[in-house]
Amino acid sequence: MNEVADLKERMKDFWALGNYPEVAKRFVPAAEKLVAACDIGVGDRVLDVAAGDGNVAVAAAQTGARVTASDFTPRLLAAGRERTEALGLEVRWEEADAEALPYPDGMFDAVTSAFGLMFAPRPEVATAEAFRVTAPGGVVGLTAWTPDGFTGQITALMGEYLPVPMGTDRPIDWGIETTVRKRLEPHASALEVTRDRIVWEFDSVPATLAWQERNFGALIAARHSLPSKEYTSLLTRIAELIRQWNHATDGSVRLPAAYLLAIGRHDR
Numbered sequence: 263m264n265e266v267a268d269l270k271e272r273m274k275d276f277w278a279l280g281n282y283p284e285v286a287k288r289f290v291p292a293a294e295k296l297v298a299a300c301d302i303g304v305g306d307r308v309l310d311v312a313a314g315d316g317n318v319a320v321a322a323a324q325t326g327a328r329v330t331a332s333d334f335t336p337r338l339l340a341a342g343r344e345r346t347e348a349l350g351l352e353v354r355w356e357e358a359d360a361e362a363l364p365y366p367d368g369m370f371d372a373v374t375s376a377f378g379l380m381f382a383p384r385p386e387v388a389t390a391e392a393f394r395v396t397a398p399g400g401v402v403g404l405t406a407w408t409p410d411g412f413t414g415q416i417t418a419l420m421g422e423y424l425p426v427p428m429g430t431d432r433p434i435d436w437g438i439e440t441t442v443r444k445r446l447e448p449h450a451s452a453l454e455v456t457r458d459r460i461v462w463e464f465d466s467v468p469a470t471l472a473w474q475e476r477n478f479g480a481l482i483a484a485r486h487s488l489p490s491k492e493y494t495s496l497l498t499r500i501a502e503l504i505r506q507w508n509h510a511t512d513g514s515v516r517l518p519a520a521y522l523l524a525i526g527r528h529d530r
């Protein structure tokens with residue numbers, strides 16, 4: 263197995279840890295904004311890449327679009343399938359690597375990825391694949407955590423401790439406008455980049471940490487692999503990060519999850 267394929271196998275194990283669907287509940291507003299920004303509606307053929315348990319797939323299918331949701335982590339595909347079935351939504355769930363999509367050229371009107379493509383190890387390969395399967399006139403829409411928000415900062419911090427890289431060395435480069443433009447412009451005739459934020463609320467700093475230790479696959483992977491002293495120092499750094507970004511002044515926690523939303527139109 264070559265190095266990239268080996269890395270992806272290890273990444274799948276990592277994404278399957280913890281309780282991702284619980285984490286993803288907090289990302290729903292971004293998925294809804296992405297679907298609206300891509301102007302997805304009745305009958306549109308939509309591919310959601312690195313779909314997780316289906317935040318975008320659900321929002322897109324609820325508009326009446328024909329949705330395929332793909333991800334490379336079987337456990338999340340199963341969770342997503344169960345979720346859309348329970349909601350009575352018709353979504354095709356398919357195992358696929360964002361860097362080698364198993365679809366013909368131009369098959370979809372919209373290709374989306376919420377906080378997903380940003381974790382593919384080779385950004386230029388994943389970007390080219392997203393545009394390849396998009397029909398002329400269609401759109402590619404992405405969201406990514408920006409470096410100037412809590413979620414971006416914790417993604418970067420986890421990268422220092424994880425036994426497996428989270429895709430590229432710096433996934434949050436996808437949240438820097440100049441970088442995203444450089445990556446998408448070769449494929450897109452028109453490009454719109456905007457910024458938004460979600461606010462994550464918790465009762466207290468210890469409650470925030472406990473929630474992360476329960477649900478975050480990255481933190482669970484770190485706990486499994488680090489000597490206990492290093493894991494404790496990681497928890498201390500996360501607590502510092504929470505305090506640094508906390509907007510609340512009443513003992514509770516309000517964290518900005520700032521993200522960038524990029525839409526590229528594919529008209530060649």
Ligand SMILES: C[S@@+](CC[C@H](N)C(=O)[O-])C[C@H]1O[C@@H](n2cnc3c(N)ncnc32)[C@H](O)[C@@H]1O
Binds near residue numbers: 311315316358361
């Ligand atoms: C932060 S989650 C985002 C999931 C979902 N889009 C959402 O908004 O909740 C990242 C997802 O990317 C998937 N992923 C990472 N690298 C991938 C790759 N190379 N191909 C396909 N999926 C990938 C993981 O399995 C995980 O579901």
